[in-house]
Amino acid sequence: MSTLSQEEAQHSLVEIQETIARMKKSLAAGNTGLYLILWGMIWIVGFLFTQFHPSRSGWAWLILDSIGILASIGIGLVGGVTHPKVKRPDSRRMFWRIFFCWFFCFLYLDLWMVVLWPVKYEQAITFLCTGIMFAYVMFGLFFERFMLWLGLTVTGLIILGYFLFLSQIFPWFWIWMAVAGGGTLAGTGIYIHFRWK
């Protein structure tokens, strides 16, 4: 058995707390960084396409969203079920729960769009994107706190852009969505993925 001085004991406790915090942070990041990078890039490409090729943006979004959904399922399966950093007895159940959370989120958003139609294209996109950010906020309340702040920040940026950049003087709404919305998502994802290890 051994003993320590007061300074050594204090230092040891600080190291313990830092190690626990580091582990929790690395687990909180999980695959979230990859998801944010993926969807951030999709928003950037999609909204820039909408700005410069509006007539073909529908097809672009269909292709981009399909890629995003398939890649998200792949990330979730590999990172959460087959090659997880942390194994849980209910990994598969959690994967399907999260999958269906998003499925029903999009289903309801589309349903509300049908009920509210006709709306302007910019209103529809603002509604859908803030709806997705609402899901981020909910996820953040129950799981990872940083998702709450990310969801609120991007929501604020979207609403700011909606009222600021839809005029004839500043017709830059789609560029704003690409840079502020997509850029914030991708930038946050990059920071989390490479710094929260």
Place this chain on the structure above:
Amino acid sequence: MPDLDPIISQPSRLQIMASLMALAVEEQVDFRHLRDLLKLTDGNLGAHLQKLEDAGFIRMEKTFVAKKPRTYVSATDKGRSAFKEHVAALEQIIQSSKREPQNE
């Protein structure tokens, strides 16, 4: 002054136990994630984990994922208790040192 368990009080092993305490009881962490988090080599981490397992403080599960061996680590109930006792002992050392000037 309380005596400290030499198995747990070794700095690297203490960090290993602290990392495992961040997990829920039913969770296991991948050996490689633990290695990267604590910045240890495979051999170094492996040796410390073996000591902890021999003491009954951790459990290691060796499995195969896509035909590649993977090791998952978790703290046992004994390990969690030992870690909490160690933290309590450290706090007692600090509290005792703060009281000593008043007793002089």
